Amino acid sequence: MKEIKVEEVMTRNPIIIEKGLNIKDAADLMRRERIGSLIVRLTGNEYGIITERDIIYKVVAEGLDPVLTKVESVMTYPIISISPNLNLEDAANIMWKHRIRRLPVISNGIIIGILTENDIIRLSPGLIEVTREVFEQTQPLVSGVRGYCDKCRKYDENLIYKAGKYYCQECFLKLE
Numbered sequence: 001m002k003e004i005k006v007e008e009v010m011t012r013n014p015i016i017i018e019k020g021l022n023i024k025d026a027a028d029l030m031r032r033e034r035i036g037s038l039i040v041r042l043t044g045n046e047y048g049i050i051t052e053r054d055i056i057y058k059v060v061a062e063g064l065d066p067v068l069t070k071v072e073s074v075m076t077y078p079i080i081s082i083s084p085n086l087n088l089e090d091a092a093n094i095m096w097k098h099r100i101r102r103l104p105v106i107s108n109g110i111i112i113g114i115l116t117e118n119d120i121i122r123l124s125p126g127l128i129e130v131t132r133e134v135f136e137q138t139q140p141l142v143s144g145v146r147g148y149c150d151k152c153r154k155y156d157e158n159l160i161y162k163a164g165k166y167y168c169q170e171c172f173l174k175l176e
C-alpha cells in the first residue's frame with residue numbers, strides 16, 4: 001500500500017456547499033447524491049465538513065429544527081486534510097489517529113477530492129486494522145497534513161508526524 005497514492009483512490013470533485021444552507025437541505029442533498037458528507041465552503045480557501053454523524057448527533061439527538069439550523073453551526077471546522085501525494089498507509093494512520101473516516105484532499109489550498117475509510121477498506125481490507133496495531137511502534141515522518149498540533153494545540157497547515165503525534169513546525173523543531 002506504500003506505492004498507492006491518495007490521488008489514485010480518492011473521489012474527485014467532491015460536492016461543496018456554501019455556508020448558510022440548512023440541515024434539511026444538506027441531508028436532502030446527501031440522500032440524492034448517496035454520500036455521507038459534504039464539504040462546506042467558508043470564506044476564501046477555508047472549509048468545514050459536515051457528516052451524517054454530525055446531523056444525527058448534533059441536530060436530531062439534540063432536538064434541533066433541521067430547517068432552522070445552518071450547516072456551519074454543526075460542521076467540523078477547521079478540517080483535517082491531506083495532500084494527494086501521500087500514500088494510503090499514511091492516510092489510514094491519519095484517520096485512525098483522529099478517529100475520522102473521511103479526509104478531504106487539498107492541493108495548493110483547493111479541495112480536489114475526498115478519501116474515505118471505505119475507499120481504503122475496498123482496496124485493502126486489512127490495512128486499517130494493521131495500521132491500528134503497528135501505529136504506536138512505527139515512527140514514520142509524514143507531512144502534508146492540516147490539523148491541530150498535539151503539543152501546543154495550534155492549527156497548522158502542514159503538521160509533521162513523529163512517533164504517534166503531530167507537531168506544528170515550531171514544536172517539531174524544539175523536539176530534540
Ligand SMILES: [Zn+2]
Pocket residue numbers: 149150151152153154167168169170171172
Ligand atoms: Zn505546536
